[in-house]
Amino acid sequence: xxxxxxxxxxxxxxxxxxxxxxxxxxxxxxxxxxxxxxxxxxxxxxxxxxxxxxxxxxxxxxxxxxxxxxxxxxxxxxxxxxxxxxxxxxxxxxxxxxxxxxxxxxxxxxxxxxxxxxxxxxxxxxxxxxxxxxxxxxxxxxxxxxxxxxxxxxxxxxxxxxxxxxxxxxxxxxxxxxxxxxxxxxxxxxxxxxxxxxxxxxxxxxxxxxxxxxxxxxxxxxxxxxxxxxxxxxxxxxxxxxxxxxxxxxxxxxxxxxxxxx
Amino acid sequence: xxxxxxxxxxxxxxxxxxxxxxxxxxxxxxxxxxxxxxxxxxxxxxxxxxxxxxxxxxxxxxxxxxxxxxxxxxxxxxxxxxxxxxxxxxxxxxxxxxxxxxxxxxxxxxxxxxxxxxxxxxxxxxxxxxxxxxxxxxxxxxxxxxxxxxxxxxxxxxxxxxxxxxxxxxxxxxxxxxxxxxxxxxxxxxxxxxxxxxxxxxxxxxxxxxxxxxxxxxxxxxxxxxxxxxxxxxxxxxxxxxxxxxxxxxxxxxxxxxx
Numbered sequence: 001x002x003x004x005x006x007x008x009x010x011x012x013x014x015x016x017x018x019x020x021x022x023x024x025x026x027x028x029x030x031x032x033x034x035x036x037x038x039x040x041x042x043x044x045x046x047x048x049x050x051x052x053x054x055x056x057x058x059x060x061x062x063x064x065x066x067x068x069x070x071x072x073x074x075x076x077x078x079x080x081x082x083x084x085x086x087x088x089x090x091x092x093x094x095x096x097x098x099x100x101x102x103x104x105x106x107x108x109x110x111x112x113x114x115x116x117x118x119x120x121x122x123x124x125x126x127x128x129x130x131x132x133x134x135x136x137x138x139x140x141x142x143x144x145x146x147x148x149x150x151x152x153x154x155x156x157x158x159x160x161x162x163x164x165x166x167x168x169x170x171x172x173x174x175x176x177x178x179x180x181x182x183x184x185x186x187x188x189x190x191x192x193x194x195x196x197x198x199x200x201x202x203x204x205x206x207x208x209x210x211x212x213x214x215x216x217x218x219x220x221x222x223x224x225x226x227x228x229x230x231x232x233x234x235x236x237x238x239x240x241x242x243x244x245x246x247x248x249x250x251x252x253x254x255x256x257x258x259x260x261x262x
Numbered sequence: 263x264x265x266x267x268x269x270x271x272x273x274x275x276x277x278x279x280x281x282x283x284x285x286x287x288x289x290x291x292x293x294x295x296x297x298x299x300x301x302x303x304x305x306x307x308x309x310x311x312x313x314x315x316x317x318x319x320x321x322x323x324x325x326x327x328x329x330x331x332x333x334x335x336x337x338x339x340x341x342x343x344x345x346x347x348x349x350x351x352x353x354x355x356x357x358x359x360x361x362x363x364x365x366x367x368x369x370x371x372x373x374x375x376x377x378x379x380x381x382x383x384x385x386x387x388x389x390x391x392x393x394x395x396x397x398x399x400x401x402x403x404x405x406x407x408x409x410x411x412x413x414x415x416x417x418x419x420x421x422x423x424x425x426x427x428x429x430x431x432x433x434x435x436x437x438x439x440x441x442x443x444x445x446x447x448x449x450x451x452x453x454x455x456x457x458x459x460x461x462x463x464x465x466x467x468x469x470x471x472x473x474x475x476x477x478x479x480x481x482x483x484x485x486x487x488x489x490x491x492x493x494x495x496x497x498x499x500x501x502x503x504x505x506x507x508x509x510x511x512x513x514x515x516x517x518x519x520x521x
Contacts, residue, residue, distance in 0.1 A: 068393050097395040108390035110382075125396040175394070 018045040021081055021179060021211050022067060028075035029062050036062050038235035040076070049205050049212045051222040051243075053257055054232035060215040063232075064181040067213070068102055069093045080179070098126055101177035101210075105184045107168030109156040115167050116152050119143065122175050142174040143167075145207075146200060162193035166200070173204055180204070182214040186221045198224040219257065231257065285477050289407060292400045302405040310371050310406075311413035315420065321366050322421035325358060326350065326428025334436065343437065347444050348451035350429045355422050355452060360460050361508055363421040364467035367414050368500035372475035375406055376496030379479025380489040388480070403480070407472035414468030415461055455519040463511035470503040 020043045027040035036059040044050050052060045065071040066078050069085045078085045080096060088096060109118050119139040123129045129138075143149045146166040156164060165185060172180060185201065186194035198221040204210055205225075214225055222229055223243050231239045231246065231254055239246060239254045247258045269277075329350055337343050379402060382388050391398040430444045475496045482492035 070389065070393060094395050097393055100393070102390070102393045104386045104390055106385055108386040110387050110391070111385070112378075121391075122394050122396065125401065126394055171394075 018047060020044070021046050022213070023079040023082075024063070024067070024076070025079075026076035027063065027066060027073050027078060029059070029066060029071060030074055036235055037066075037073075040232075040235075040237060042230065042237070044211055044213060046211055047205070047209050049201070049214060049225050049227045051214045051216060051226035051229045052232055053216065053219075053222060053229060056217075058232045059235050060232055061183055064102075064183060064213055064215060068097065068100055068181060098175065099178045101172035101175065101180040103165075103168055103172050103180065103182045103185055105187055107156075107164035109159075109164055109167055109171070111156045114153050114155055115143070115148070115159070115170075118156070118167065119171050119174050122171065127175060138174055142170040145173070145204075146170045147196075162189050162197070165189065165193075165197055169197070169200060169204075173208065173210075176208060178211060180210050180212045182212060182216070184215055184217065186216060186218040191220070194218055194221060195224070197221070201225040219260070281481060282477060285403075285480070286473070288399050289403055289473070289476075292397065292404050293408070296397060296400050299401050299405050302401060303409055306405050306409035307413055310409045311416060314367060314370055314413075314417060317370060318363055318366060318417045318421045319424045322359065322363065322425035323428035325362055326354065326425035326430075327432040329354065329358070329425075330429045330432035331435075334433075346433055346437075347429070347439075347447040351426060351448040351451050352456060354425050354429070356456050356460050357508075357512075359422040359425055360418050360464045360467065361504065363418045364414060364464060364471070364504045365501055367410070367417060367467070368471050368474075368504060369497050371410055371414075372471045372478075372496040372500040373493040375410075375472065375475030376478040376482075377489055377493035379476060380482035380492035383479065383482050384484055384486060384489060403476045406476055407469060410472030410475075411465060411468040414471060415464040418464040418467075419461070455515075459511060459515040459519065463507060466507045466511070467504050470507060471500045474500040474503060 022042070022044040024040055024042040027037050028035070029037040036057075040059075040063060042050075042063075052063065054060050062071060066073050067080060067085065069088065072086055081099070083092070083096070085093070085096070109115070110121065113121065116139055119142055120135055123135050123138060129135055139152070140149060143152055146169050148163060148166045148170060151159060151163060151167070156167070159167060169185075182201065186197050189197065198218070201212065201214065201221075202225050205212060212225075214221065216222055226243050229241065229243050229246050230237055233253055239249060239251060241249075246254055249255060249258075330346060333346060333349055334343065337345055337349065379388070382402075388398050388402075391401070426448060430439070430441060433439055433444065478492045478496040478499065482488040
């Protein structure tokens with residue numbers, strides 16, 4: 001991995017003193033003959049926002065799907081809070097998932113339910129909260145934090161792309177997860193809405209002290225939301241550093257991501 | 263993302279059987295573990311039962327009318343026109359009613375469940391439910407399968423009644439028979455062994471419709487065309503299962519009651 005060492009007066013990578021919450025070692029994953037992940041190593045520290053950049057098909061989404069246990073690795077280990085995800089039984093995996101949030105590219109709102117019911121779902125089914133007053137309070141707080149309180153009784157089909165993403169984000173943060181995995185949170189959105197979502201990701205990190213991995217192609221999102229950026233190429237990590245450090249990198253592939261950034 | 267690898271057809275078939283057995287085990291496990299989703303179950307009963315009532319009613323009515331119109335000339339030839347209520351009631355309650363109503367339910371309910379769950383899979387809603395720590399099998403599968411298992415027999419009983427009423431109206435087009443006489447003849451000709459085995463097999467029909475719809479939806483691929491494939495495949499497979507179950511049920515009933 002071509003780790004970037006240049007100094008920057010702006011954001012610095014994590015000091016590595018904080019607790020490691022996600023530790024990936026030698027991760028491999030194949031689909032048939034196609035080796036999507038060849039050897040992935042990554043440590044994410046508590047409270048850190050790590051952005052993973054890479055071309056389509058380089059295995060970024062597969063990496064976060066291995067972290068949350070949607071896919072089983074073919075080799076290597078993925079440890080979250082010190083426990084190997086692949087070794088967990090159904091109950092342990094469920095308990096882990098309660099501590100983690102996953103924002104899907106499409107928002108993945110349950111389209112037979114209103115926005116309110118979408119947000120109530122994890123509270124009643126996962127956290128098993130029975131008190132309706134508390135449920136209402138948390139739903140309203142979560143929607144307010146993403147600026148979507150007016151749409152509380154709307155159906156997902158009545159929402160725009162940006163609103164769906166925000167509603168999806170509200171549903172993710174309502175259970176106050178310690179880790180949030182974002183799968184291309186700004187894809188398909190206009191630049192203004194993309195920026196709003198990126199700002200939201202940053203404000204959630206500051207407010208809820210979450211640890212996040214953000215998969216994106218959006219350099220503006222990476223600039224706003226990242227503490228550290230990792231670039232993946234062909235199933236392996238190519239470079240790692242802060243946004244500004246990578247921006248100044250002399251590496252040809254790394255440079256190609258930043259060529260339109262002033 | 264995943265690359266298509268050529269798998270022999272026989273291996274695919276065995277894999278599918280294995281998947282279905284696994285799905286069946288998951289369904290039963292989830293009935294008894296965790297909390298039962300009563301509100302979703304009631305909603306599904308309404309969607310599946312009440313919303314299919316009109317279709318089942320109209321079809322059964324027409325079937326009753328058509329059967330009388332078709333049977334009459336043959337029975338009249340043999341001077342057995344008075345046997346019309348008995349012939350209709352026995353054939354309708356034992357066989358035609360349950361099977362036709364189940365086939366209609368397969369077309370309406372299995373396809374709608376397959377399409378709904380298939381669409382949820384395509385739009386990552388099933389994945390979202392699973393990674394949130396909720397249990398999609400408990401919320402989506404258990405409620406739908408139990409709702410079809412509960413509602414299809416009910417629809418079948420209602421359909422039988424409407425079909426027999428249609429038969430009464432059709433009978434009075436050419437002949438004249440009072441409702442009380444028609445009703446008395448039907449009750450006299452129907453036996454416990456006509457009704458109960460037919461009712462029991464509709465429970466299995468309902469289970470098959472819900473199970474196939476849920477399985478096809480849950481196991482659809484992640485492409486928009488797979489929603490259509492899931493719906494279509496759910497109807498075809500559920501219809502096939504209905505005939506297989508019917509054949510087995512008739513054999514068992516014959517052995518037990520009609521020696």
